[in-house]
Amino acid sequence: AQSVTQLDSQVPVFEEAPVELRCNYSSSVSVYLFWYVQYPNQGLQLLLKYLSGSTLVKGINGFEAEFNKSQTSFHLRKPSVHISDTAEYFCAVSVGQGGKLIFGQGTELSVKP
Amino acid sequence: DGGITQSPKYLFRKEGQNVTLSCEQNLNHDAMYWYRQDPGQGLRLIYYSQIVNDFQKGDIAEGYSVSREKKESFPLTVTSAQKNPTAFYLCASSKQYRDYGYTFGSGTRLTVV
Numbered sequence: 558a559q560s561v562t563q564l565d566s567q568v569p570v571f572e573e574a575p576v577e578l579r580c581n582y583s584s585s586v587s588v589y590l591f592w593y594v595q596y597p598n599q600g601l602q603l604l605l606k607y608l609s610g611s612t613l614v615k616g617i618n619g620f621e622a623e624f625n626k627s628q629t630s631f632h633l634r635k636p637s638v639h640i641s642d643t644a645e646y647f648c649a650v651s652v653g654q655g656g657k658l659i660f661g662q663g664t665e666l667s668v669k670p
Numbered sequence: 671d672g673g674i675t676q677s678p679k680y681l682f683r684k685e686g687q688n689v690t691l692s693c694e695q696n697l698n699h700d701a702m703y704w705y706r707q708d709p710g711q712g713l714r715l716i717y718y719s720q721i722v723n724d725f726q727k728g729d730i731a732e733g734y735s736v737s738r739e740k741k742e743s744f745p746l747t748v749t750s751a752q753k754n755p756t757a758f759y760l761c762a763s764s765k766q767y768r769d770y771g772y773t774f775g776s777g778t779r780l781t782v783v
Contacts, residue, residue, distance in 0.1 A: 566710070591771050600674075600760055600774035608769045647713065651771070656701060656764040658772055662712035 559584045559652045563661035571669050572640055578633040578664045580648030589651040590631040591658065592622055596644045604646075607631060618642070643668045672697045676761050676775035683755075683782050691746045691778045693761035699773070700766045702744035706730060707758040707777075716759075719744055720766065748780065755782045 564579040582588060589608050593601040605616025612624040622633045631648060648661040674695045683689045693702065704716040715728030719738040733752025738744055744763075748755045758779050762772040 589769050589771075593772075593774075598758075598777065598779065600676075600776045601762075601772070602774070603771055606769070606771055649771075651768045656767055656770050656772075657718070658764075660713045662710075 559588075559650060559659050561648055561650050561659050561661040563646075563648055563664045565664050566662065567665045567667065569667045569669060570638055573637050575636050576634065576638050576642075576666065578646050578648075578666065580631045580633065580661055582629050582631065582648075582650045584629070584650060584652055586652065590622075590624060591649040591651070592616065592620070592631070592633050593647045593649065594618075594644050595647065595663075601647060604633070638666070638668045640668050640670060642666060674761055674763055674773055674775035676759075676778050679776065679778060681778055681780045683780070685782050686750045688750060689748050689755075689780065691748070691759055691761075691780070693744045693746065693775060694742055695744075695763045695773070695775075696742060697763060697773060698741070699763035700741070701764050702738070703762045703764075703772070704728075704734075704736065704744070704746045705760040705762065707760060713760065716746065755780055 560583050562581045570576045591606045592604040595601045605614050607614045607624045615621045645663045647663050649658040677692045701720045703718040705713040714730050717736040719725035735747045760777050761775040764772045
């Protein structure tokens with residue numbers, strides 16, 4: 558069965574520091590990969606997605622992610638974070654027919670001044 | 671602008687009462703989903719529907735019911751059989767394509783007292 562593992566439940570970081578949020582997936586077939594962000598008491602917003610082509614995907618708010626097929630990973634990165642990036646981040650994979658997504662457990666990013 | 675509307679944003683109910691959460695989309699999406707979110711547990715799928723008049727149970731369907739009489743609407747009823755109904759509920763929709771991802775509503779926070 559397909560699954561998504563986000564390796565860190567919480568990531569504290571200082572403002573203007575770089576950050577990496579890690580995501581690994583398991584699937585025996587080709588996948589499409591997504592990162593979503595959730596601010597407190599709100600729904601999820603799409604940050605970026607990997608469908609095919611270049612393994613480095615750029616998203617909104619200065620985030621990017623790299624698809625690594627051999628390591629079955631899709632880690633999210635930002636070179637310099639802001640206080641406003643404090644939120645929960647979810648990695649998801651689309652498998653099978655239709656568009657159903659499998660979500661990871663989420664990583665809480667906390668940016669401190 | 672197209673989107674998903676969840677209402678109400680906050681809902682309080684007495685224990686033992688049924689309550690219905692509304693979810694409406696004007697994106698012409700085929701599929702709709704209901705998730706429950708609790709602190710530290712990520713998103714758990716309650717029910718989903720890929721077409722009008724059809725829906726399937728997700729991972730935690732017990733104590734919940736849904737209907738899909740119109741493409742635009744996918745209401746969720748939290749019944750008195752649901753043992754721990756206090757949670758944040760998220761509705762999402764998507765086209766039936768693997769590369770599309772989800773569009774989320776802003777959520778309903780249900781508190782049972």
